[in-house]
Amino acid sequence: MSTHLDKSADEPREGADTAGANADRPAAPLIEGAPAAAGAVTAVDPRLLVREQGVRGYVREFGRKLRGGELGSVPVVVGLAVIWAVFQWRDSAFLSPKNLSDLSIYIVGTGMISVGIVLVLLLGEIDLSVGSVSGLAAAVLAVLYVNEGLAEWQAILIALASGAAAGAAHGFFFARVGVPAFVVTLAGLLAWNGLMLQVLGTTGTINLDRDSFIVHLNSHYFVYIAVAYGVAGLAVALFLGAQLLDARRRQAAGVPFRPLGEILARTAVLAVLAFAAAWRLNEYKGLPLALLIFLVVLIGYDVLLRRTRFGRQVFAVGGGVEAARRAGVNVTLVRIAVFSISGLMASVGGLFIASRIAAANQGAGTGNLLMEAIAAAVIGGTSLFGGRGSVWSALLGMLVIGSIASGMALLGIEASVQYMITGGVLLAAVVIDSVSRRTQRSAGRG
Amino acid sequence: MTATPVLALRGISKRFGAVQALTDVDLEVRAGEVVALVGDNGAGKSTLVKTIAGVAPADDGVIEWRGRPVRVDRPHDAQALGIATVYQDLALCDNIHVAGNLFLGRELTRAGILDEVEMERRSRELLETLSIRIPSVRIPIASLSGGQRQTVAIARSMLGQPGLVILDEPTAALGVEQTAQVLDLVERLRERGLAVILISHNMADVNAVADRVAVLRLGRNNGTFDIRTTSQEDIISAITGATDNAVTRRKARTSNAEDHA
Numbered sequence: 001m002s003t004h005l006d007k008s009a010d011e012p013r014e015g016a017d018t019a020g021a022n023a024d025r026p027a028a029p030l031i032e033g034a035p036a037a038a039g040a041v042t043a044v045d046p047r048l049l050v051r052e053q054g055v056r057g058y059v060r061e062f063g064r065k066l067r068g069g070e071l072g073s074v075p076v077v078v079g080l081a082v083i084w085a086v087f088q089w090r091d092s093a094f095l096s097p098k099n100l101s102d103l104s105i106y107i108v109g110t111g112m113i114s115v116g117i118v119l120v121l122l123l124g125e126i127d128l129s130v131g132s133v134s135g136l137a138a139a140v141l142a143v144l145y146v147n148e149g150l151a152e153w154q155a156i157l158i159a160l161a162s163g164a165a166a167g168a169a170h171g172f173f174f175a176r177v178g179v180p181a182f183v184v185t186l187a188g189l190l191a192w193n194g195l196m197l198q199v200l201g202t203t204g205t206i207n208l209d210r211d212s213f214i215v216h217l218n219s220h221y222f223v224y225i226a227v228a229y230g231v232a233g234l235a236v237a238l239f240l241g242a243q244l245l246d247a248r249r250r251q252a253a254g255v256p257f258r259p260l261g262e263i264l265a266r267t268a269v270l271a272v273l274a275f276a277a278a279w280r281l282n283e284y285k286g287l288p289l290a291l292l293i294f295l296v297v298l299i300g301y302d303v304l305l306r307r308t309r310f311g312r313q314v315f316a317v318g319g320g321v322e323a324a325r326r327a328g329v330n331v332t333l334v335r336i337a338v339f340s341i342s343g344l345m346a347s348v349g350g351l352f353i354a355s356r357i358a359a360a361n362q363g364a365g366t367g368n369l370l371m372e373a374i375a376a377a378v379i380g381g382t383s384l385f386g387g388r389g390s391v392w393s394a395l396l397g398m399l400v401i402g403s404i405a406s407g408m409a410l411l412g413i414e415a416s417v418q419y420m421i422t423g424g425v426l427l428a429a430v431v432i433d434s435v436s437r438r439t440q441r442s443a444g445r446g
Numbered sequence: 447m448t449a450t451p452v453l454a455l456r457g458i459s460k461r462f463g464a465v466q467a468l469t470d471v472d473l474e475v476r477a478g479e480v481v482a483l484v485g486d487n488g489a490g491k492s493t494l495v496k497t498i499a500g501v502a503p504a505d506d507g508v509i510e511w512r513g514r515p516v517r518v519d520r521p522h523d524a525q526a527l528g529i530a531t532v533y534q535d536l537a538l539c540d541n542i543h544v545a546g547n548l549f550l551g552r553e554l555t556r557a558g559i560l561d562e563v564e565m566e567r568r569s570r571e572l573l574e575t576l577s578i579r580i581p582s583v584r585i586p587i588a589s590l591s592g593g594q595r596q597t598v599a600i601a602r603s604m605l606g607q608p609g610l611v612i613l614d615e616p617t618a619a620l621g622v623e624q625t626a627q628v629l630d631l632v633e634r635l636r637e638r639g640l641a642v643i644l645i646s647h648n649m650a651d652v653n654a655v656a657d658r659v660a661v662l663r664l665g666r667n668n669g670t671f672d673i674r675t676t677s678q679e680d681i682i683s684a685i686t687g688a689t690d691n692a693v694t695r696r697k698a699r700t701s702n703a704e705d706h707a
Binding site for chain 2: 246249318
């Protein structure tokens with residue numbers, strides 16, 4: 001025993017090293033070709049996954065990620081393509097400029113709410129109150145602006161603040177007092193709906209002035225075709241510029257960077273999508289203001305989540321509360337902030353929905369709004385288990401839900417069938433999420 | 447070995463309710479020295495570490511840092527002094543990549559935006575100087591082996607430029623090869639002039655890397671041994687508190703059996 005334990009026991013260790021490498025890991029499925037040509041870590045363990053340069057390496061890594069269960073937004077993009085193809089085949093009006101333009105406006109209200117849900121899901125929590133909060137915000141706006149005669153911008157600010165405050169209250173009871181988020185927000189669902197009814201009072205419905213800014217949010221289109229193309233061009237140019245700048249900084253710092261070919265390929269994909277969308281929208285009334293705001297908000301939250309300290313902390317709390325706490329993350333503050341954002345985005349969504357129907361009424365924020373907002377986030381690829389996802393899920397998921405609704409309406413299928421199909425899609429999304437999580441575990445990535 | 451200890455504990459006592467967890471414990475660690483802290487379950491190893499790390503401050507006794515008495519009342523105090531603690535449950539976020547985990551809680555930013563490039567560059571530099579082999583600093587922790595995760599956790603403690611690193615059971619859940627990786631890293635920490643306190647149940651690990659072994663028994667010091675001049679049996683009897691214990695009896699039994707055969 002003691003010889004083996006000797007301090008100079010380097011030899012058995014070396015032996016164990018190679019034995020371990022050969023014995024407990026069948027190397028074949030894990031090795032992905034040769035190490036990267038540029039910027040590779042010195043003395044790389046050959047078992048480790050390193051992506052090759054160029055298109056081939058990209059394709060291979062993509063395949064490996066799929067097999068490893070890192071699906072991301074692949075299922076939803078495939079699903080969306082199938083849904084669009086089927087509806088277009090059944091009714092050629094589906095991909096018509098008018099229908100696509102209407103779809104792009106329809107998704108904004110619920111999509112905004114879904115953005116907040118994405119953040120809450122990243123923490124591994126749930127917010128059931130967003131429907132009621134959105135209704136409350138619409139009621140606050142209508143009462144202050146129409147009944148009380150406040151300036152519109154003041155009414156809007158107070159409506160948004162009321163949503164954020166409701167969210168902060170949920171966050172406080174969840175993060176500080178320790179009540180499960182599920183219960184806190186369930187209480188919120190009831191309470192805020194009650195408050196909305198009280199705020200609306202006996203009138204029940206308050207109509208919004210057709211010329212008001214809030215109604216223009218949904219009814220305004222940039223009729224000049226140059227605007228849609230200009231926005232598309234600007235987005236593509238900014239994306240390309242940011243990618244090139246990043247690659248150059250990385251190259252200068254000596255860390256792996258995206259090769260030029262890959263950057264150009266990504267930019268080309270974005271350009272095709274952006275200009276195709278601009279072309280279809282211009283065939284109708286032009287770029288809708290609501291869609292533009294939604295896209296700007298999505299980009300803003302994407303930057304917030306992936307590029308700021310706060311975003312990193314949200315992912316950290318979602319990935320492991322204890323680990324985050326030990327790393328010095330103020331978990332309580334992050335949780336309260338995320339629930340506040342969820343309340344804020346719910347009120348933003350509520351205003352857009354009120355804008356679409358040009359009224360605040362007693363039914364606002366009820367029905368399946370909450371379910372759609374949560375379903376959109378999950379269908380879009382944000383995990384229910386926390387720590388994985390992106391705000392783009394809100395857009396992709398809402399496109400799926402909105403496409404099903406609009407396609408079914410075109411085909412004259414009843415709402416009952418629509419609900420069942422949307423329910424099926426949600427179930428499929430959750431199944432994919434759960435299965436991919438299990439696959440990740442078995443691939444040593446969970 | 448005659449230099450002022452980086453950390454010196456004098457007469458540390460700690461009581462939890464009716465339990466006297468530590469009584470008059472002394473411990474010294476010098477720069478470039480690995481001190482193994484051993485003892486049976488409940489001997490007070492974890493409690494002692496918690497008093498040093500500021501998680502559970504001592505009731506009594508003096509903590510000296512580089513010869514000067516200091517107060518360690520909060521984890522923050524320990525970090526400010528340069529005491530880094532790597533706990534057994536690694537405290538890494540599985541869903542965040544290696545560089546993100548290394549800099550978690552002290553992210554570098556440029557105009558409010560995370561400076562990923564600089565964090566990646568420094569991460570690679572740090573891992574390289576510690577000869578840690580990680581395929582890429584941009585893969586999530588979830589895809590690393592247990593040994594690699596442990597090395598990342600230790601590397602993270604190095605970012606604060608500590609003078610003392612406390613490792614709590616770093617090899618407890620690891621295989622043969624991965625244990626070797628971690629022990630190699632412990633040796634590299636010592637070569638870099640750090641003081642290291644290694645808590646371990648595994649006498650093989652202790653023998654492999656430690657310079658001295660401090661034994662705790664029932665919350666008291668039960669001897670400090672130089673690893674080169676002390677037999678393993680002596681250390682085990684210090685841990686169990688008797689020369690006649692389960693370990694020696696077992697050894698006697700097996701050697702008797704060999705004699706008979």
